[in-house]
Amino acid sequence: MHRVLDAVDLEVRTGSAVAITGRSGSGKSTLLNLLSGIDFPDSGTIELDGREIGSLREPERTEFRRLHVGFVYQFFNLVPTLCVEENVRLPLELNGVRGAQARRRSAAMLARVGLGDRLQSAVDTLSGGEQQRVAIARALVHEPSLVLADEPTGNLDEATAGEVVPLLRSLVSARGATLMMVTHDRALAAAADRALELREGRLYPVS
């Protein structure tokens, strides 16, 4: 058996921002997948707001993720056949929020990321930084308690990255949600409340 994570013991305070660094293959994405219930651990427990996720079965696991977790990915992962507003509305519809209320919330969220004038745009007409802002709006629109970002700036130039991460952080903390962000960028990691490095299956503080 290939052991990726071992003796990971981490407690994160609600509302804080944690950055995770580590070389390729060190298990960063695996850690996020455990937190969102996409993967589950061979042993140990994972709790969010006092609820044990590791022991949830499908479909509770899927429902938990849909309600309480938001994701931001390196390659944005927007749906190319949907316009900007429809992409952001999607998590609401999956959670049963529909019609005018859903459209109002997605438009308001897009205004918060500075894209209130691009609601009907095709996503492939947006720049990388704009697409990532759509993805941030999509990750937050259903008010998740945990936001997971896996290399959110990996596909952006330095200047754009320097704008996107503070935006993500401020929107997450304004909602009292917790942010767990994987990054290769030391400067971005240092700006989090806590920076941790994953090495040989364990987490170490970055000084």
Ligand SMILES: Nc1ncnc2c1ncn2[C@@H]1O[C@H](COP(=O)(O)OP(=O)(O)OP(=O)(O)O)[C@@H](O)[C@H]1O
């Ligand atoms: N579904 C899987 N089945 C088997 N091995 C896997 C699976 N997913 C990941 N791994 C292995 O687990 C290890 C950690 O992978 P992971 O994707 O978590 O790394 P990472 O730190 O996110 O790397 P990167 O910076 O390249 O994204 C790697 O050795 C990978 O090959």
Ligand SMILES: [Mg+2]
């Ligand atoms: Mg990864």
